[in-house]
Amino acid sequence: MTIDILEKATRDINNTPIVQQTAFWSEVKTHQGLETKAFDFKVKNRDIYTNVGGHSYTYADLLVLQKPLDSQYSIAYVPYGPEIEPSEEYQGRFLEELSEIMRSYLPKSCIAIRYDLNWQSHWCDESYFDESGLWTGPPDKKFQEFNLNYNTIEWNLRKSNSDILPSTTVFLDLSLSEEDMLMQMKPKTRYNIRLAEKKGVRVFQAGMDKISVWYKLYKETALRNGLFINDIEYFVSVLTARADDTSSPAHVELLIAEHEGEPLAAIFLVMSGHRGTYLYGASSSHKRNYMPAYALQWEAVKIAKANGCTEYDMFGVSPGPDRSHPMYGLYQFKTGFGGELFHHLGCWDYLLDEENYKYLQISEMNAQGYYLS
Structure with missing residues (x-):
């Protein structure tokens, strides 16, 4: 060779x-x-x-x-x-x-x-x-x-x-209609998306002026789950980098879910080529029953689809439904949106x-x- x-x-x-x-x-x-x-x-x-x-x-x-x-x-x-x-x-x-x-x-x-x-694999x-x-x-x-x-x-x-x-992720097919994507979800996931809407959860696209909001949610999440904590500059570098004058730029969105002005959850959505990727996520322990994480993911999927993406990478789950695995909760949450596991x-x-x-x-x-x- x-x-x-x-x-x-x-x-x-x-x-x-x-x-x-x-x-x-x-x-x-x-x-x-x-x-x-x-x-x-x-x-x-x-x-x-x-x-x-x-x-x-x-x-x-x-x-x-x-x-x-x-x-x-x-x-x-x-x-x-x-x-x-x-x-x-x-x-x-x-x-x-x-x-x-x-x-x-x-x-x-x-x-x-x-x-x-x-x-x-x-x-x-x-x-x-x-x-x-x-x-x-x-x-x-x-x-x-x-x-x-x-x-x-x-x-x-x-x-x-x-x-x-x-080493294991979930890919969603964005070439489907929104109605078909909803039908591929587990009933509980569809219910939670609608519940968040009914409760008045609002998702908006934020800029650098909201990076401190993100970081507060991120630190709370990391402490709650025993995760290593990166400094705020780590996320500033992701949000500010664009590489627009290169052959392979990416479009980054910081999405925040709030209820009556209170930030409840946030994610980084990165779009490159034909794929949208859910890169980082964070949430508050308050009003979790308002299902802000479900509203965020559904909005991210719709944004990626509107920007021409044909697939969505949920980015990281346990290899299977093993309750002892530290990423089991992510497996439960992300597989609820349908899609296919990839090892x-x-x-x-x-x-x-x-x-x-x-x-x-x-x-x-x-x-x-x-x-x-």
Whole structure:
């Protein structure tokens, strides 16, 4: 397999529905203090897809974030990339070849390339669902590594101990009419949307002048659920970045639900390519029986649809209805809107420095993590 690669300006990243692979996201992460890089690459289709011959090529690109671990070591992080998804038997070889070529573009302190793969999990056939149709999850880590490293030369791919971005999400089909989307929802979800309207919950599009309203709700939510708390500048960078003069901008909306002037809940909606993504959410403990979160999501869906999006990413749920999972509540809430569950492959590390890879593992053990517990 031969992959030709060329570094380019991040402003020239191709348009994509994956917000974490846009010039917009590069701008956000640059504002947050990370170094970002972008690469064009091409590869013969017969080298990455089964039952394909000839000499045609796939042309694509990817965004890479350089993340320091400490004063000595760093990793290259590819959020939800690469976007192109080779046939399963070629995926490991493709990642190996891509990584070895990218190695020369990365600092010597870089000990691994972490791919947060949005490719479909290899373990989604019928044998990985129980009698009630629920996904039983992937096999043990060693078997996953054997599967992805098969056909590679160095066997350098390691399944990371945790995922950074959600590995399971729910996609809604926005090509349907609003009436059909409502009919796909669970009855309780439809009822709660109408209840919020009946109670007088109002959703409006806010600007930077309301960022403090968002942050107050966010801190309350984080403390209530034991989540790590980002500072307000983290969200300012998302709301103010636009990348309008680039090849892959994004449109961001801060939506707030209120009742009689009292803010009850808020979300960040990001639209890129043909997809709307529910990126962040927060809510008050007060008047939760007014169902402001349902009103917010329904309004976000309608806004995304009106802006030409054909799908909506609910962004992150537990893999199934496991009550012990910290994201079970999100599973209950988001699956109520209908749509389809999608299971990603999650985070995989390609080792560039096996001897010092332990520093990445140590840093993750010591990291705060998403949940405080």
